[in-house]
Amino acid sequence: MSETPKSENASETLPEPANLRFLRLLVTVLTAVMIAGLLAILAMIVISYRSARAPLPEVITLPDGAEASAFTQGADWYAVVTEGNEILIFDRANGELRQTLRIESAE
Incomplete structure (x- = not known):
């Protein structure tokens, strides 16, 4: 039985x-504030x-025989990893080559 009249x-x-x-x-109000905050x-x-x-450089000129395998960039530089482990x-x-790093295997 229900006690509600x-x-x-x-x-x-x-x-x-x-x-x-x-x-x-x-x-x-709290729902509206949460949606606005999100x-x-x-x-x-x-x-x-x-x-x-x-911005990405328009053209990257690699040394003769170099084939790119990866690319990364910083604030004032960008780097290309080649198939020849460089x-x-x-x-x-200015797009000029700053530095070349040779990657040596750990064998």
Whole structure:
């Protein structure tokens, strides 16, 4: 058996308690703030990712016989790893070869 009193008129509704109205408003506001915060964080990640990328060089001129196998870059340089186990480090400003590193096997 239910102890809730039955209303004879179905159109009668009890007024919503003030604390329940406050909680409903609070949950709605907090949900909106969380969504806005998440969107702001995502926007900041996208903006910082786009600005952090350095432009790729248009053309990379490798020494004769060198074949590239990997590429990486820094703020003012970029490097090409060749099939001949060398790392060629180029200056980003003028594209000139700065340094050549020979990779020796550990055998």
